Amino acid sequence: xxxxxxxxxxxxxxxxxxxxxxxxxxxxxxxxxxxxxxxxxxxxxxxxxxxxxxxxxxxxxxxxxxxxxxxxxxxxxxxxxxxxxxxxxxxxxxxxxxxxxxxxxxxxxxxxxxxxxxxxxxxxxxxxxxxxxxxxxxxxxxxxxxxxxxxxxxxxxxxxxxxxxxxxxxxxxxxxxxxxxxxxxxxxxxxxxxxxxxxxxxxxxxxxxxxxxxxxxxxxxxxxxxxxxxxxxxxxxxxxxxxxxxxxxxxxxxxxxxxxxxxxxxxxxxxxxxxxxxxxxxxxxxxxxxxxxxxxxxxxxxxxxxxxxxxxxxxxxxxxxxxxxxxxxxxxxxxxxxxxxxxxxxxxxxxxxxxxxxxxxxxxxxxxxxxxxxxxxxxxxxxxxxxxxxxxxxxxxxxxx
Numbered sequence: 001x002x003x004x005x006x007x008x009x010x011x012x013x014x015x016x017x018x019x020x021x022x023x024x025x026x027x028x029x030x031x032x033x034x035x036x037x038x039x040x041x042x043x044x045x046x047x048x049x050x051x052x053x054x055x056x057x058x059x060x061x062x063x064x065x066x067x068x069x070x071x072x073x074x075x076x077x078x079x080x081x082x083x084x085x086x087x088x089x090x091x092x093x094x095x096x097x098x099x100x101x102x103x104x105x106x107x108x109x110x111x112x113x114x115x116x117x118x119x120x121x122x123x124x125x126x127x128x129x130x131x132x133x134x135x136x137x138x139x140x141x142x143x144x145x146x147x148x149x150x151x152x153x154x155x156x157x158x159x160x161x162x163x164x165x166x167x168x169x170x171x172x173x174x175x176x177x178x179x180x181x182x183x184x185x186x187x188x189x190x191x192x193x194x195x196x197x198x199x200x201x202x203x204x205x206x207x208x209x210x211x212x213x214x215x216x217x218x219x220x221x222x223x224x225x226x227x228x229x230x231x232x233x234x235x236x237x238x239x240x241x242x243x244x245x246x247x248x249x250x251x252x253x254x255x256x257x258x259x260x261x262x263x264x265x266x267x268x269x270x271x272x273x274x275x276x277x278x279x280x281x282x283x284x285x286x287x288x289x290x291x292x293x294x295x296x297x298x299x300x301x302x303x304x305x306x307x308x309x310x311x312x313x314x315x316x317x318x319x320x321x322x323x324x325x326x327x328x329x330x331x332x333x334x335x336x337x338x339x340x341x342x343x344x345x346x347x348x349x350x351x352x353x354x355x356x357x358x359x360x361x362x363x364x365x366x367x368x369x370x371x372x373x374x375x376x377x378x379x380x381x382x383x384x385x386x387x388x389x390x391x392x393x394x395x396x397x398x399x400x401x
Contacts, residue, residue: 093119
C-alpha cells in the first residue's frame with residue numbers, strides 16, 4: 001500500500017510537469033553548455049603515483065547540456081570524457097521550480113517553496129565537492145579526504161534571501177539509493193543527506209552537512225572519503241555516517257559597500273574558488289565518519305567498525321588581477337591506531353596527509369594556466385612500505401560560464 005501511494009504520487013508529479021512543460025505554447029526550449037569544463041596538460045608522479053612515467057593527460061573533461069524545457073523546468077545531462085574517452089554520464093536529472101506553488105500559489109514567495117531535483121545527481125554534502133576538480137579549484141588536486149557522492153536521488157533545496165530570515169540561508173535534503181549499483185538499490189532503506197548554509201556577513205559563509213547511507217548489505221557506498229567505499233572487513237551489513245562543518249572567510253571581499261558594484265561571487269554559494277573575487281580567502285573543513293558493520297552469516301565473526309576524522313585548511317591569495325597563489329593542508333585517518341585500510345589507493349594505511357602548493361594565471365576570465373606540487377604522506381602498518389606518490393602538474397584549464 002505504501003509503495004503504491006508513493007508510485008501514484010510520483011506519477012501525478014510527472015504528469016503535472018509534462019502538462020506545464022508543453023502546455024505553454026509561447027515558450028521555446030533552449031539549450032546551453034554552461035558548466036562544461038576542460039583541463040589538459042602534463043602530470044608526473046613518483047613510481048607509486050598515478051603518472052609514474054610522466055604523461056600528457058586530459059584529467060578533467062566534462063560536456064554539460066542544460067535543456068530548459070519550460071520556464072520552471074530544466075533537464076541537465078553531463079558526459080564524463082576524461083582523456084577523450086567516454087567514462088559515464090555522471091549527471092542526468094530534472095529540476096522543477098515552483099512545483100508546490102502551482103498547487104498552492106501562496107507558497108511561491110514563502111519560506112518553503114523548494115526546487116525539486118530527480119535523477120542521477122551529485123549529493124549536496126560539504127563544500128569541496130562543488131569545486132573538487134582541477135578547473136574550478138585553486139589547486140589542481142583535491143584534499144586528502146575529498147568526500148562526495150553521485151547517486152540516483154530525489155532532492156529538494158532552496159535558497160532564502162536576507163529579507164526572509166534576516167541573513168541569507170540555503171538548505172538541501174535528499175533521499176538516495178546509497179549503494180554503488182547504478183539504477184537500483186539493494187535494500188529498502190534509503191540514504192539521507194541534509195545540508196544547511198548561512199551567510200551572516202558578506203565575508204563569512206558557514207555550512208553543516210550530514211549523511212547516513214542506510215543499510216548497505218555488503219555492497220559499496222556511493223559516499224566516499226579518501227577513496228574508501230568498501231564495507232569493513234567481514235561485514236555483511238553495514239551503514240556509513242558522515243558529518244562535516246565548513247567555513248570560509250573572504251578578505252577584502254567585493255561588495256556594494258566598497259566598490260558600488262555587487263561582487264561577482266554568490267557568497268551563499270561559493271562553488272568555484274579559482275574565480276574568487278576577493279583579495280584572499282581562507283576556508284576550512286572538519287568532518288567525522290563512522291562505518292558501522294556486522295556479520296550476519298554463520299559462522300559469525302567480529303567486525304571492527306571504522307571511525308575517524310578528517311580536515312583541511314586552504315588559502316588563496318590573488319597577488320594581481322591575473323595571478324593567484326594557493327595552498328592546502330589536508331588530513332584523514334582512523335581513530336584506532338591498529339586499524340588499516342586503503343586510503344587513496346595506499347593499501348595498509350591508517351592516516352593520509354596531503355600538502356598542495358600551486359599557482360594559477362588567468363589568461364582570460366575562463367582560461368587559466370596552473371601549476372602544482374603535491375606531497376602525500378601515509379601512516380602505514382608495520383612492514384608495509386609507504387608509497388612514493390608525490391606529484392607535479394602543469395595544466396591549461398577552461399570553464400564554460
